[in-house]
Amino acid sequence: EAGVAQSPRYKIIEKRQSVAFWCNPISGHATLYWYQQILGQGPKLLIQFQNNGVVDDSQLPKDRFSAERLKGVDSTLKIQPAKLEDSAVYLCASSPTQETQYFGPGTRLLVL
Amino acid sequence: AQRVTQPEKLLSVFKGAPVELKCNYSYSGSPELFWYVQYSRQRLQLLLRHISRESIKGFTADLNKGETSFHLKKPFAQEEDSAMYYCALKGQGAQKLVFGQGTRLTINP
Numbered sequence: 001e002a003g004v005a006q007s008p009r010y011k012i013i014e015k016r017q018s019v020a021f022w023c024n025p026i027s028g029h030a031t032l033y034w035y036q037q038i039l040g041q042g043p044k045l046l047i048q049f050q051n052n053g054v055v056d057d058s059q060l061p062k063d064r065f066s067a068e069r070l071k072g073v074d075s076t077l078k079i080q081p082a083k084l085e086d087s088a089v090y091l092c093a094s095s096p097t098q099e100t101q102y103f104g105p106g107t108r109l110l111v112l
Numbered sequence: 113a114q115r116v117t118q119p120e121k122l123l124s125v126f127k128g129a130p131v132e133l134k135c136n137y138s139y140s141g142s143p144e145l146f147w148y149v150q151y152s153r154q155r156l157q158l159l160l161r162h163i164s165r166e167s168i169k170g171f172t173a174d175l176n177k178g179e180t181s182f183h184l185k186k187p188f189a190q191e192e193d194s195a196m197y198y199c200a201l202k203g204q205g206a207q208k209l210v211f212g213q214g215t216r217l218t219i220n221p
Binding site for chain 1: 155
């Protein structure tokens with residue numbers, strides 16, 4: 001089966017600019033996750049969707065980050081405006097239930 | 113609060129030697145523990161989970177509730193085991209994973 005797809009793979013922006021990331025989960029997977037992985041750290045959950053509803057966004061910096069999954073399939077994560085500390089790899093994962101999570105290749109963001 | 117600690121950022125062993133990657137956790141209830149692995153230029157993927165009690169690629173991990181540990185072990189390391197390893201915890205009734213900082217394992221020939 002096709003894996004989780006993410007785009008773009010790399011993005012370089014200047015601080016205060018906006019950026020958006022896209023994720024297409026594995027077909028049929030109801031649960032979708034966005035993680036932020038800062039260099040030298042493990043992934044940290046930003047937001048979890050069950051179909052098109054938010055299950056957990058407790059660690060999402062809502063003043064600048066937003067995410068949506070309008071039709072319960074693909075999802076976008078946006079940062080507006082970006083800060084230097086947002087430089088990280090943004091990982092998308094999906095799961096059919098709340099069991100094994102399947103990860104995408106990630107989007108590497110550099111904020112200058 | 114849920115916390116996962118992997119005390120070693122880097123671990124280097126010779127091929128054929130035993131390997132142990134340490135993982136300690138902090139959680140008041142009954143957690144589910146996982147090991148995820150990321151090989152070079154590949155995606156993060158599940159290696160094993162404690163409830164399965166299985167051996168994957170020769171690796172095993174036992175949940176020790178008394179010591180709040182979930183160390184990953186393999187008796188004879190192989191070069192293809194070189195990768196980044198992450199320990200992760202899921203709390204009772206929770207859905208999100210909390211990851212440790214990761215250990216980069218290098219197997220020397």
